[in-house]
Amino acid sequence: MAAERQEDNRQAALEIPQGCEPQIDVDDDGRDKRTGTLFTASAHIITAVIGSGVLSLAWAFAQLGWLFGPAVLIAFSIITWFCSSLLADCYRSPDPVHGKRNYTYGDAVKAYLGVGKHRFCSLAQYVNLVGCTVGYTITTAISMGAIKRSHCFHRNGHEAACEESNTANMIIFAGIEIVLSQLPNFHKIWWLSIVAALMSIAYSTIGLALSIAKIAEGGDVRTTLTGVTVGVDVSASEKMWRMFQSIGNIAFAYTYSNVLIEIQDTLKSSPPENKVMKKASLIGVSTTTIFYLLCAVLGYAAFGNKAPGNFLTGFGFYEPFWLIDIGNICVAIHLIGAYQVFCQPIFHFAERWACRRWPDNSFLTAEQIVDIPLIGELPFSFFRLIWRTLYVILTALVAMIFPFFNDVLGLIGAVSFWPLTMYFPMEMHMAQAKIRKFSVRWTWLNVLSCVGVVVSVAAVCGSMQGLIQDLANYRPFNV
Structure with a gap:
């Protein structure tokens, strides 16, 4: 009987039409199989x-003091x-767990x-993403300049007038990002x-x-309970x-x-993505909050x-200069990668929109496979090359015009x-769970959201006031 069953299975396999074999390299949505894990x-x-936010926290605590500084930071975490x-x-x-995938934050909201x-x-999302890439350009340039200054x-x-042009550093940073931006998506930059x-x-530890x-x-x-x-x-x-601010x-x-x-969207479908992501969020937020x-x-x-506004580049630290250099090199390498994490959704959105708008345009849709040494085969598109290069150049120009670390970071x-961290996740949760209006859960979620609005408005006002002050005596492209 066992031999007969094996023969039946062999015959059944031969009867499967060519091209209809089960696809083991794609996910349930037909896209390439995702390989992300809790670790990645x-x-x-x-x-x-x-x-770059970690570099400004000592300054933030100096404004808030021992009483409000830790309380505000833990509340945000x-x-x-x-x-x-x-x-x-x-x-x-x-x-x-089993519903249709939403590939972007916007898709989920829709x-x-x-x-x-x-x-x-x-x-809100794309303004924030663009702002982050501008902020990272500023911060990386400042860290690169701090190495020469040290x-x-x-x-x-320590009393010498050691000035360094950030404009040249921003150009160098933009050149690096233009190259990295040609990587097609998140799945190709997990190593980065x-x-x-x-x-x-590393640089947080050096700062410590x-x-x-x-x-x-x-x-x-001199430190105080309420700051300055x-x-x-x-x-x-x-x-x-x-x-x-x-x-x-x-x-x-x-x-x-x-x-x-x-x-x-980079995670494997088993175990369920939401469970893995919740664990990853707990690990990520806990780790960062401790640091x-x-x-x-x-x-x-x-x-x-x-x-100082940036405790690795504000030069409260002078020696050992080589350790300060290592710290700022780590900042630069980190933000080179972080820039890609934040700009890839922008690239994906713009390219997807263009392809939907002009589906028959071969310039937008054509791709070639290029074999790159040490990296392997990657899809190449002239459209991606041109548009992503222009985007990086634009963010660098904005950073050159407004190179104010604390003000820009605070405003972003x-x-x-x-809207992005509080309002939309809460609204989607209430829609998904079908929470009844004016119930206890609905009420406290909306109260929390209203508190977030007040805090955000106050922070915008503080950052705008600081930005206006900095712009009063500033000449672009001169630092």
Whole structure:
């Protein structure tokens, strides 16, 4: 009987028509099989979250003090983790495990909330993504310049006038990103995210070590429960604006919800993507919050109310200069990768729209397979080459015109945190779970959302005021 069954199976296999063999290299949506894991998703998240925001946290704590600084940071971390968990369930619709895939944040909003809110979401998301790429260009250029400045201070003394042009550094950074931007999608840059995540941990650790060393040196460092003192460090109005701006800086430090769906779209379908993404979000947010608290607390303890806007490039640290150099090299490498994490959704959106708008245009749709040494075969498109290059150049130009680290970061974080991290995940959760209006859960979710609106508006005002002050005596392309 066993032999007969084997023969029947062999005959059945021969009867399968050619070309109808089961496809084992594609997912349920017909796309290439996703290979992402908890490890790669966590790396993407850490890459996206631990960015230039960590460098401004000591300054933020100097404005808020020991009392409000940790409280605000922990509150943002809890809100980010909670809303990320809600958003992870929206990758598929209507069922979070077996429903239809939503490839982008905007697709999820459209599936759950309709076209009108989808347009609002898309505007908020892509403004934030563009802002992040501009912010990363600024930060990387500053870190590259800090390496040259540290050598200058080491040779000529700490009082030397060691100025460095950020414009040239931004051009170098843009050149690197133009090359990396030709990688087609997230699936091809998982290795870049892992390298970038390791770099973020490295420079955060270096900052911690330098802060501990500076604390051990002693010196006249003044810290307070409420931060910079009115009448001593700042005026009353300046104190208020700085507090608002620091809230925006902390909000920026937790920016990653706008790419969460895109990261989740890299995961294997088994185990369910939403469960893996929730674990990855917990790992990513927990890891970054620990680093953030350590960097902020020790940075504030080291510099007190005079903490620099960027504690690795503001030159509160001078020696050992080689360790400062390593830290800034790690910042540059990390942000080279983080730039790609944030710009890939922009590229995908624009290219998908263009192909749908002009499906018969061979310039937009044609691809060639190019064999690149050490990398392998990659699809190449002249349209991608031209448009992605122009995008990188544009963000570099904006960064050259507005190279203000704290103000730009605060403004980006303030504008995007409420709609992308709080409002849309909560609204989609209520639609998915069919939560009844004016029920207890509906009420407290909306109250939390309203608090987010107030905080975001205050942070926008603070960052705008700082930006206006900086622009008063600034000449573009001159630093």
